Amino acid sequence: MLTKWILSPRNYSTAANRFRVVEVGARDGLQAEKKFVPTKIKVELIDRLSACGFSTVETTSFVSPKWIPQLADHNDVVAQHQRFPGVAYPVLVPNSAGLKNAMATGVVDEIAVFAAASDGFSKKNVNATVEESLKKLIEVTKTALDANIRVRGYVSVVVGCPYDGAVNPEVVARVTETLLAAGCYEVSLGDTIGVGTVNTVSKMLDTVLKHVPAEKLAVHFHDTYGQALSNVLVSIEKGIRAADSSVAGLGGCPYAKGATGNLATEDLLYFLRGNGFETGVDLEKVVETAKWFNLAAGYDKWSRVGAAISAKMEKKI
Ligand SMILES: [Zn+2]
Numbered sequence: 001m002l003t004k005w006i007l008s009p010r011n012y013s014t015a016a017n018r019f020r021v022v023e024v025g026a027r028d029g030l031q032a033e034k035k036f037v038p039t040k041i042k043v044e045l046i047d048r049l050s051a052c053g054f055s056t057v058e059t060t061s062f063v064s065p066k067w068i069p070q071l072a073d074h075n076d077v078v079a080q081h082q083r084f085p086g087v088a089y090p091v092l093v094p095n096s097a098g099l100k101n102a103m104a105t106g107v108v109d110e111i112a113v114f115a116a117a118s119d120g121f122s123k124k125n126v127n128a129t130v131e132e133s134l135k136k137l138i139e140v141t142k143t144a145l146d147a148n149i150r151v152r153g154y155v156s157v158v159v160g161c162p163y164d165g166a167v168n169p170e171v172v173a174r175v176t177e178t179l180l181a182a183g184c185y186e187v188s189l190g191d192t193i194g195v196g197t198v199n200t201v202s203k204m205l206d207t208v209l210k211h212v213p214a215e216k217l218a219v220h221f222h223d224t225y226g227q228a229l230s231n232v233l234v235s236i237e238k239g240i241r242a243a244d245s246s247v248a249g250l251g252g253c254p255y256a257k258g259a260t261g262n263l264a265t266e267d268l269l270y271f272l273r274g275n276g277f278e279t280g281v282d283l284e285k286v287v288e289t290a291k292w293f294n295l296a297a298g299y300d301k302w303s304r305v306g307a308a309i310s311a312k313m314e315k316k317i
Contacts, residue, residue: 029250120163194224214239264303
C-alpha cells in the first residue's frame with residue numbers, strides 16, 4: 001500500500017520552508033575514519049564549514065582518547081577554531097568526566113549528549129543499560145545547564161540495533177522525552193546503522209510525535225542502504241525541519257559494524273534546495289570544502305552530489 005505522503009503536494013508554505021542542516025562531519029565523520037586527521041586540518045575544516053552558512057557545526061568529542069584516538073586533540077581543536085557569530089559549535093560529551101574536560105577549556109558553550117534506544121547498543125557503547133545511562137545523562141545535562149551550556153540530545157539506533165535487532169518505537173519515544181525533560185533544546189533521532197526505510201521510520205516517528213512536538217526533533221540518517229533521503233522526506237512530511245549530515249559523507253559509527261556513512265551534506269542540500277527549502281547554506285561552497293579536505297587530508301571521499309557538482313565546476317575552468 002502506498003502511504004499518503006507519496007501523493008501529497010510539494011509546495012511547502014513559506015512559514016514551513018526553513019530547514020536547519022546540522023553539520024557533523026568534523027565529529028561524527030572523523031571519529032569513524034581510520035586515518036588521524038592533523039589538528040590544523042580539522043580546525044580549517046570547521047572554519048570553512050562555518051563560512052558555508054551552517055548555524056550548527058559540531059566540532060569534536062570529549063570522549064577518552066583510549067576509545068576514539070582520532071579526536072584525541074579535542075582541547076586544541078576547540079581552542080583554535082574560529083567562532084562565527086550566530087553559529088553554534090557543540091562538542092559531544094559521553095559522561096561527567098567528558099563534561100568536566102569540556103568545561104575546563106572555558107570556550108565550550110554547547111554540548112551534545114547521547115543515549116541509545118536499545119540495551120544491547122548502550123551496553124556495548126557506554127557499558128550501561130538505557131535506564132542507567134539516562135540517569136547519568138540527566139545529571140550531566142543539569143550540570144551543563146547550570147553552567148549556561150546548551151545541551152543537544154542524540155538517540156542512537158532508533159530503528160534497528162546491530163545487537164538487539166528491531167527497536168521498539170515506544171523506547172525511542174521514552175528516551176527522547178527523558179532527554180527533553182532533562183533540558184535538551186532538541187533531540188536528534190539517529191538511525192545509526194542506516195537500516196531504516198520509509199515504513200519503519202514512519203512508524204517510529206508517529207510514535208515519538210505522540211509524545212513530543214516536531215519542533216523539538218532533528219533526524220540523523222546513515223546512508224548504508226541508500227535510504228537516507230527517502231527517510232528525510234518522511235520526516236519532513238511529519239513536520240520535522242532539522243537534519244544532521246556530514247560533509248563528503250564522512251564517517252559512520254565506530255561501534256556499529258557496517259555503518260558505512262552519514263548522509264552526505266551535499267546530497268541533503270541538493271535535495272532540500274530542489275524541494276523549495278531554505279537552509280542558508282551555500283551548496284557549492286560545501287562542495288569546494290569537500291574538495292579542499294580531500295586534498296589537504298589525503299582522502300578521496302565524495303558524495304554523489306559533490307562528485308557531480310565538482311565535475312561540472314571543473315569543466316567550466
Ligand atoms: Zn552519524
